[in-house]
Amino acid sequence: MQNIAILNLPGPEFLNVFGLVVILVLGAAYLSIRLADRTDRRPPPPVPQNPDAMEVAFLQGGVNQVIRTLIYDLAQRGFVALAAEDHVVPTDKLPQPGELNAMESRLLDAVQAKPKAHALFEARGLRRGLLEQLAPVRAKLAAEKLIKPKSVKIWRRRAQIGGTLIIVGLAFAKIYVEWTTGPGNVAYLIFLAGASVAALFALAYVLTRTHASRRGHAYLDAMRLAYGGRLKEAVGHIGSPGPEARAFHGAALFLIALFGFAPLKGTTEAMFTEAFSRGSGSDGADCGTSCGGSCGDGGASGGGD
Amino acid sequence: MAAIDGPALGSGLSYRPQFRGDLFAHRDEVDFLEIIADHYLDASIEKRAELELLNSHFPLVAHGLDLSIGSAEGLDSRYLDKLAALIERIDPPWWSEHLCFTRAGGISIGHLASLPYTREAIDVVARNVDVVRRRIKTPLILENITCVVRIPGGEMDEPEFLTRTLEATGCGWLCDVANMHVNATNFGVDLESGFERWPWDRLVQIHYAGGRERDGVLIDSHDAATSDAVWRLYDRVIARAPVKAVVLERDEKIPPFGELLDEVARARRTLVEFGRWR
Numbered sequence: 001m002q003n004i005a006i007l008n009l010p011g012p013e014f015l016n017v018f019g020l021v022v023i024l025v026l027g028a029a030y031l032s033i034r035l036a037d038r039t040d041r042r043p044p045p046p047v048p049q050n051p052d053a054m055e056v057a058f059l060q061g062g063v064n065q066v067i068r069t070l071i072y073d074l075a076q077r078g079f080v081a082l083a084a085e086d087h088v089v090p091t092d093k094l095p096q097p098g099e100l101n102a103m104e105s106r107l108l109d110a111v112q113a114k115p116k117a118h119a120l121f122e123a124r125g126l127r128r129g130l131l132e133q134l135a136p137v138r139a140k141l142a143a144e145k146l147i148k149p150k151s152v153k154i155w156r157r158r159a160q161i162g163g164t165l166i167i168v169g170l171a172f173a174k175i176y177v178e179w180t181t182g183p184g185n186v187a188y189l190i191f192l193a194g195a196s197v198a199a200l201f202a203l204a205y206v207l208t209r210t211h212a213s214r215r216g217h218a219y220l221d222a223m224r225l226a227y228g229g230r231l232k233e234a235v236g237h238i239g240s241p242g243p244e245a246r247a248f249h250g251a252a253l254f255l256i257a258l259f260g261f262a263p264l265k266g267t268t269e270a271m272f273t274e275a276f277s278r279g280s281g282s283d284g285a286d287c288g289t290s291c292g293g294s295c296g297d298g299g300a301s302g303g304g305d
Numbered sequence: 306m307a308a309i310d311g312p313a314l315g316s317g318l319s320y321r322p323q324f325r326g327d328l329f330a331h332r333d334e335v336d337f338l339e340i341i342a343d344h345y346l347d348a349s350i351e352k353r354a355e356l357e358l359l360n361s362h363f364p365l366v367a368h369g370l371d372l373s374i375g376s377a378e379g380l381d382s383r384y385l386d387k388l389a390a391l392i393e394r395i396d397p398p399w400w401s402e403h404l405c406f407t408r409a410g411g412i413s414i415g416h417l418a419s420l421p422y423t424r425e426a427i428d429v430v431a432r433n434v435d436v437v438r439r440r441i442k443t444p445l446i447l448e449n450i451t452c453v454v455r456i457p458g459g460e461m462d463e464p465e466f467l468t469r470t471l472e473a474t475g476c477g478w479l480c481d482v483a484n485m486h487v488n489a490t491n492f493g494v495d496l497e498s499g500f501e502r503w504p505w506d507r508l509v510q511i512h513y514a515g516g517r518e519r520d521g522v523l524i525d526s527h528d529a530a531t532s533d534a535v536w537r538l539y540d541r542v543i544a545r546a547p548v549k550a551v552v553l554e555r556d557e558k559i560p561p562f563g564e565l566l567d568e569v570a571r572a573r574r575t576l577v578e579f580g581r582w583r
Contacts, residue, residue, distance in 0.1 A: 049331070
């Protein structure tokens with residue numbers, strides 16, 4: 001190993017080379033993960049005239065967004081309420097037979113224990129049950145290439161493992177050479193190697209944190225652009241007297257699925273933004289933290305966000 | 306013979322961002338959209354995204370406001386370049402402008418001003434249309450405008466001026482039936498007796514809209530529902546001549562979207578009745 005010229009470079013020169021290698025590794029990781037998702041070669045599907053709230057929620061933010069949307073809907077319909085300290089509690093109103101669908105019933109059951117908002121995201125049984133119910137939705141989105149292809153997950157892992165091996169391997173080789181040729185200061189190299197690996201994992205996370213594919217993102221963007229005006233109109237109705245106060249009821253529920261709770265800030269329903277922001281580390285405006293590392297599976301394993 | 310070769314587009318709407326959400330929720334009730342070209346000439350990223358969205362969901366035609374096709378001094382080449390880029394981007398079957406001038410002596414007058422009904426004005430328009438054609442291959446159709454005052458020295462009336470201009474330029478006609486009605490009412494012209502003098506063989510598209518009356522004068526303000534009188538004229542025109550597309554214009558006091566859809570549906574019914582649309 002001592003015969004390898006790069007490893008015999010003096011410290012500062014080696015660090016330059018090491019930095020260059022790290023940049024190349026990060027660049028290669030970026031490209032390999034990005035190119036694993038070529039779904040945007042096709043234009044997104046047309047914006048639907050009557051978007052399905054569950055489809056939109058699942059694509060926008062996986063199971064967590066589905067939970068947010070369902071809770072909001074149940075609250076609008078009077079079955080649950082937000083209580084102090086972010087608890088979600090059932091009300092006295094009981095659903096008539098057939099009034100709630102399977103997912104709504106499941107969530108209403110979960111709320112009987114008066115959990116905190118974040119506890120709903122962490123309830124593995126609830127998540128698993130919702131995912132089972134969402135299987136047709138997931139299959140439809142996958143058929144439309146709106147969910148990240150499995151190849152993204154594969155290439156993310158390859159990039160993480162391969163990149164880590166290169167970075168750590170090069171650092172260890174240099175450390176070994178330094179130790180065999182005499183005492184040397186490698187503390188900064190160890191720090192740099194650690195930071196580089198962390199940067200690699202952070203990059204991989206950022207590129208794969210949402211489970212919508214690039215085509216899926218284009219589809220969501222088109223929907224936001226098409227229906228942004230309706231959101232403003234609906235938010236304007238919140239707090240007004242009469243039935244229109246339930247601004248996101250029925251066909252308008254997809255707006256909550258699409259835009260999250262962030263638009264509710266400053267309205268009489270701001271408690272949703274606050275409770276679920278404290279609960280999930282996200283206000284639900286995007287799914288930045290809602291999919292965890294579960295790209296492609298809709299958040300089956302990503303409960304602890 | 307049709308003035309241009311292009312597909313029939315049906316019953317459409319002049320697009321306004323205010324009703325975008327409702328429009329997408331009722332997409333199948335609007336056959337196509339007309340966009341105001343000037344709104345997208347120096348477009349922000351958001352406006353470009355909006356244009357892309359509209360273009361991917363609706364057939365589009367573009368309607369210009371400020372080309373000033375009747376300006377004796379010629380056209381603004383920078384404006385024409387931007388217009389050409391927009392037309393190329395959306396690739397409509399045709400596009401339209403007003404038969405008027407909006408610039409004189411290098412000054413924008415901010416208004417669609419009527420041309421004098423003279424042979425010289427026809428020559429100016431023909432010369433300018435030639436310039437446009439060299440830059441934009443997509444067929445141009447010209448719209449009759451409302452006239453606040455008749456320019457003195459006119460050598461002919463409006464139907465003749467329009468007919469001779471369309472002949473000289475080879476352009477199709479965007480017939481604004483509301484403008485026809487406004488001019489006829491304000492200048493006391495009997496549309497019925499002179500109906501056959503309009504260039505029906507050049508008809509491509511129709512605009513219809515509602516307006517208001519102020520001090521006994523009709524104003525084409527696009528801020529009310531289409532009047533019965535304009536609907537009667539519309540029905541008469543559809544019965545008289547083949548038309549490829551009809552567009553409702555509404556700029557101000559935009560009502561609940563359902564009311565606009567009712568007008569679009571009303572316009573479509575007549576198209577279907579006379580075999581102009583499926």
